[in-house]
Amino acid sequence: MNTFPLEGGTGAIWKKVAKLLPERKQKYGPENAVMSLDKEGKIATLQSGQRVKYDALISTMPLDLTLQWLGKKEWADTLSRSSSHIVGLGIRGQCPHGLKCWLYFPEDDCPFYRTTVFSHYAPKNCPSADTKLPTLCLGDGKAVPDSQPEEGPFWSLMFEVSESRVKAVNNEVEDFAGGRWAGIVRECVQGALNTHLIAEEDQIVSLYHRRLEHGYPTPSLERDGAIAQALPWLRDAGIWSRGRFGSYKYEVGNQDHSLMLGVECADNVLFGSKELTLHHPNIVNAKKNTEILYSTPTFMSRANK
Ligand SMILES: Cc1cc2nc3c(=O)[nH]c(=O)nc-3n(C[C@H](O)[C@H](O)[C@H](O)COP(=O)(O)OP(=O)(O)OC[C@H]3O[C@@H](n4cnc5c(N)ncnc54)[C@H](O)[C@@H]3O)c2cc1C
The missing domain is CATH 3.50.50 (FAD/NAD(P)-binding domain)
Structure with missing residues (x-):
């Protein structure tokens, strides 16, 4: 069900x-x-x-x-509390992660502690396959100049990153993927690559970032x-x-x-x-x-x- x-x-x-x-x-x-x-x-x-x-x-x-x-x-x-950064990636292609729903990452080669394969929860969490979207950047972060809108299918990942007075996060706004994003967005894309969630040649078609001041109440x-x-x-x-x-x-x-x-x-x-x-x-x-x-x-x- x-x-x-x-x-x-x-x-x-x-x-x-x-x-x-x-x-x-x-x-x-x-x-x-x-x-x-x-x-x-x-x-x-x-x-x-x-x-x-x-x-x-x-x-x-x-x-x-x-x-x-x-x-x-x-x-x-x-x-005490921590803040949360929610970073989303939309990717062209078939999701390679089978039935996985969410995964935890204790490793130090990525900034996120958890990733959710959000497209896996419901098809409508992604645009339909006939939607045409340009590529913003590749999985290795490289820009794709003059990318033309192309069809899907699409899949998506949602990363969660914690921030607190004892754990800084890169909030410095910078140029990335044709837009202006906090540095943590580029770091999440790199982390996804490091942890084999995405591949270098993957086409990223959408990025999302939101910071919640109140994320987790810390006991x-x-x-x-x-x-x-x-x-x-x-x-x-x-x-x-x-x-x-x-x-x-x-x-x-x-x-x-x-x-x-x-x-x-x-x-x-x-x-x-x-x-x-x-x-x-x-x-x-x-x-x-x-x-x-x-x-x-x-x-x-x-x-x-
Ligand atoms: C990163 C993250 C991941 C999570 N994952 C899960 C999960 O997997 N499963 C799960 O069950 N839960 C999860 N949660 C927790 C879930 O989000 C909370 O349990 C739930 O939202 C708490 O509901 P709430 O009504 O207490 O607080 P909130 O949802 O925070 O609602 C508080 C409301 O108060 C309003 N408010 C605040 N200040 C004012 C004001 N001055 N005037 C008027 N309104 C105001 C806000 O606008 C908001 O609507 C997660 C939370 C985070 C941050």
Whole structure:
């Protein structure tokens, strides 16, 4: 059974979940970003200038930022994290990697720690074979001047590179493959060659780079102490900070965890029930959820009310 979205990547799952909820209650985009919080007055001010009064605020914004905003820099500074660079390559030809989905790279001849053969997840993750695209550069990074658009098929790789205060990444913008890219993009292409993911003569038809400031929450000796002070302090002010960076726990920071952090948080706001995922990672990570069943029909019928 194929359980990955045919189109739209992982984000398509959450867009479908959002469709189950009343549209009029949803707002996205930069103009709706929260720019400040008035903790005493319980007011969130949006980029648009709109002021939203709340009784209970469930916030997925990074806890370190919330704490800085609210004058608790000393707690914020004890939370560690890494940033993530996502680098994508589109390549002409048939994927040579069979059924491989994602691979880890502890070697020091490439900057990435993980690669995903993204085209393998769904055909629509790549343009159709009859799409005509020029070659940006070859697998060895050499430019291809005056390349004419040609048909596929195409396959793709997605690299993940971590950056932190103890691990620098080449962010220097430079000329590469007919465009201006951070140096890490060229280094990923070289790393793909070094690790035999691509060959020298491969034709690269597409490049992508995005840096996420908040990539991974890093567990540290100080973390539990900081969270144990910060989350109840915020909750007393009507702010439930939850999610991968909302509650900053790497061990319950994947998508499945983040969903349940939200579900259990909403139940806690409404009914005072316990938040198992937040407080007991060892329990939720060790067993299947067979007691509390959140099935789609229940969810839908609730959402439609
Ligand atoms: C490189 C990488 C690889 C990953 N791989 C996997 C994987 O293989 N499997 C898996 O399950 N998970 C994976 N994850 C984790 C997954 O992305 C997270 O579990 C999930 O996105 C967390 O959901 P969340 O809602 O807590 O946080 P986010 O998805 O980060 O959502 C937080 C939301 O808060 C919004 N926000 C922040 N500040 C404000 C503000 N001031 N005002 C308004 N809105 C704001 C943001 O716009 C965002 O929409 C990966 C993450 C990374 C970075």
